Amino acid sequence: MERxxxxxxxxxxxxxxxxxxxxxxxxxRADEPLSxxxxxxxxxxxxxxxxxxLTALERTELLERNASGSYVAxxxxxxxxxxxxxxxxxxxLARPTLERVSKDTRETVNLSVTRGDRxxxxxxxxxxxxxxxxxxxxxxVPAHCSALxxxxxxxxxxxxxxxxxxxxxxxxITDREVLQRQLAQVTRRGYASTVDELEIGLTGxxxxxxxxxxxxxxxxxxxxxxxxxxxxxxxxxxxxNDRAEQLSGLLRRRTRKExxx
Amino acid sequence: MERxxxxxxxxxxxxxxxxxxxxxxxxxRADEPLSxxxxxxxxxxxxxxxxxxLTALERTELLERNASGSYVAxxxxxxxxxxxxxxxxxxxLARPTLERVSKDTRETVNLSVTRGDRxxxxxxxxxxxxxxxxxxxxxxVPAHCSALxxxxxxxxxxxxxxxxxxxxxxxxITDREVLQRQLAQVTRRGYASTVDELEIGLTGxxxxxxxxxxxxxxxxxxxxxxxxxxxxxxxxxxxxNDRAEQLSGLLRRRTRKExxx
DNA sequence: CTACTAGTTCCATTATATGGAACTGGATTC
DNA sequence: GAATCCAGTTCCATATAATGGAACTAGTAG
Numbered sequence: 354m355e356r357x358x359x360x361x362x363x364x365x366x367x368x369x370x371x372x373x374x375x376x377x378x379x380x381x382r383a384d385e386p387l388s389x390x391x392x393x394x395x396x397x398x399x400x401x402x403x404x405x406x407l408t409a410l411e412r413t414e415l416l417e418r419n420a421s422g423s424y425v426a427x428x429x430x431x432x433x434x435x436x437x438x439x440x441x442x443x444x445x446l447a448r449p450t451l452e453r454v455s456k457d458t459r460e461t462v463n464l465s466v467t468r469g470d471r472x473x474x475x476x477x478x479x480x481x482x483x484x485x486x487x488x489x490x491x492x493x494v495p496a497h498c499s500a501l502x503x504x505x506x507x508x509x510x511x512x513x514x515x516x517x518x519x520x521x522x523x524x525x526i527t528d529r530e531v532l533q534r535q536l537a538q539v540t541r542r543g544y545a546s547t548v549d550e551l552e553i554g555l556t557g558x559x560x561x562x563x564x565x566x567x568x569x570x571x572x573x574x575x576x577x578x579x580x581x582x583x584x585x586x587x588x589x590x591x592x593x594n595d596r597a598e599q600l601s602g603l604l605r606r607r608t609r610k611e612x613x614x
Numbered sequence: 615m616e617r618x619x620x621x622x623x624x625x626x627x628x629x630x631x632x633x634x635x636x637x638x639x640x641x642x643r644a645d646e647p648l649s650x651x652x653x654x655x656x657x658x659x660x661x662x663x664x665x666x667x668l669t670a671l672e673r674t675e676l677l678e679r680n681a682s683g684s685y686v687a688x689x690x691x692x693x694x695x696x697x698x699x700x701x702x703x704x705x706x707l708a709r710p711t712l713e714r715v716s717k718d719t720r721e722t723v724n725l726s727v728t729r730g731d732r733x734x735x736x737x738x739x740x741x742x743x744x745x746x747x748x749x750x751x752x753x754x755v756p757a758h759c760s761a762l763x764x765x766x767x768x769x770x771x772x773x774x775x776x777x778x779x780x781x782x783x784x785x786x787i788t789d790r791e792v793l794q795r796q797l798a799q800v801t802r803r804g805y806a807s808t809v810d811e812l813e814i815g816l817t818g819x820x821x822x823x824x825x826x827x828x829x830x831x832x833x834x835x836x837x838x839x840x841x842x843x844x845x846x847x848x849x850x851x852x853x854x855n856d857r858a859e860q861l862s863g864l865l866r867r868r869t870r871k872e873x874x875x
Numbered sequence: 876c877t878a879c880t881a882g883t884t885c886c887a888t889t890a891t892a893t894g895g896a897a898c899t900g901g902a903t904t905c
Numbered sequence: 906g907a908a909t910c911c912a913g914t915t916c917c918a919t920a921t922a923a924t925g926g927a928a929c930t931a932g933t934a935g
Contacts, residue, residue, distance in 0.1 A: 366923050367670035369630045369892060374674030381690050384697055389913065399894045404914055409628035413635030422913095426694055429642050433687055434695040434703040435865055436645055436826040442695040469730065565697040604696055626915095627892050630923060650882060660925050665883060683882095 373406045377415050386423030444476045450600045451478045460577035465501040467511050472502045497532055498525045500557035503545035504572035507536040508561050524549040544590030548583050556582040560593035563601035573597040634667045638676050647684030705737045711861045712739045721838035726762040728772050733763045758793055759786045759811040761818035765833035768800035769822050785810040805851030809844050817843040821854035824862035834858045
């Protein structure tokens with residue numbers, strides 16, 4: 354009986370596992386409870402097989418059924434999640450994106466999040482190299498004059514600090530009014546920039562990365578000499594926004610089923 | 615050919631999946647890279663089978679190999695982790711423990727963590743009922759007079775607040791010196807208590823819960839009328855420490871292999 | 876060069892997964 | 906309260922797909 358084709362780069366002796374893994378991946382990626390039928394449709398396996406596999410996956414704690422009988426990721430996934438810092442995982446998932454941006458722009462790329470009321474860089478591609486361990490470079494750069502900081506401020510992940518805004522260079526914005534107007538613009542355009550505001554000759558551009566619920570959780574950006582970047586702000590801003598959007602898509606719970614609109 | 619016995623409550627038509635799941639579970643639970651041979655030994659499957667299954671699991675993103683070729687949890691696990699809040703997962707994993715303590719003691723049981731410099735309750739079993747959603751009861755109780763707060767202070771998860779220590783009841787400790795000595799005792803005994811310090815007639819007892827690296831991440835405790843609890847402090851302290859220890863074990867990366875000491 | 880150790884590939888064998896069809900059990904309708 | 910439908914499970918004959926011993930390969934040490 355000639356089956357359509359083997360799925361992907363066919364392998365031998367693992368049909369059952371490939372199918373089971375397909376079910377697990379579907380559930381995890383969907384990130385919303387999927388009913389038996391959802392899975393049956395989505396994965397295109399015969400009912401009996403689907404049933405058998407799901408039962409086995411539930412027994413082995415890879416999947417679990419919620420109160421209404423739909424399937425969700427099982428205890429093994431929880432266990433993993435509690436043991437691993439979610440920023441760590443963000444970094445792992447973001448890595449390809451960072452490298453892509455690095456390749457696109459040839460500039461220093463980084464990803465920042467807030468920790469308390471500080472902006473910390475959690476990953477960086479610098480020519481080639483990437484900060485790895487938990488001991489992150491806690492760059493203590495004032496948020497109001499860095500591009501990534503502005504992104505986080507603009508989307509309300511961080512609040513503008515109390516008191517005086519430090520005048521780091523002659524270009525630094527110290528007027529709260531002006532800053533607020535600029536932040537509003539950031540949300541409109543979808544990217545932030547700083548030219549010479551943090552350091553003379555240094556330009557940075559950043560865009561927001563959104564998490565599961567659509568809330569901004571991080572900022573993706575590039576920085577480099579103003580000479581190379583200052584007249585490409587918009588181009589790079591769009592690029593970053595694009596890439597950040599893609600990354601967000603990866604993090605976002607797939608809102609509905611993918612089949613029908 | 616009579617095989618020893620079927621594993622567990624044998625099921626039909628899923629040998630391959632059961633075995634594959636066993637491999638995945640072993641890797642995830644170990645939470646340290648396991649080599650091919652580790653898995654071969656640990657799971658007791660023939661080499662060829664192990665190899666075949668591992669290859670399939672890697673292909674399907676359930677597992678992944680690190681630089682040195684050892685197996686670790688794959689992209690699907692990362693994805694799950696970034697999408698889910700680790701406190702959420704802590705609550706899920708802790709639920710059975712909480713319920714057990716509830717059954718043991720018949721008192722209100724809760725689990726607290728720090729968020730910023732506040733102590734927040736993330737789960738509670740109260741007679742029967744459990745807070746579920748993300749909108750946690752942010753009990754804003756001063757740390758220095760609650761048992762869970764003391765645990766978090768004692769283990770340095772939280773710092774004793776600046777300024778005056780509020781005198782909530784006549785029994786509240788307001789002398790930093792005295793508090794420090796008591797906190798030292800907490801780490802020695804493995805549990806903390808407050809009798810009438812937060813509210814007259816209210817006693818609480820708490821013990822530390824440790825995370826992946828062995829660091830304290832939460833506190834597990836019970837509270838109830840002093841009349842019922844004040845002369846069982848040590849007994850309950852031990853009980854809680856015990857249960858908290860068990861929960862910690864669940865969260866802790868299994869430090870070495872389990873086989874040989 | 877020889878002897879290991881770690882892991883992959885082969886391939887004959889058959890145990891094992893498969894899937895169509897029959898079945899169950901709970902809603903929903905008439 | 907029977908009849909109908911839908912979601913999901915169980916059955917079972919079939920042959921496909923997983924199995925595992927042994928041969929093989931690659932890398933390392935002695």
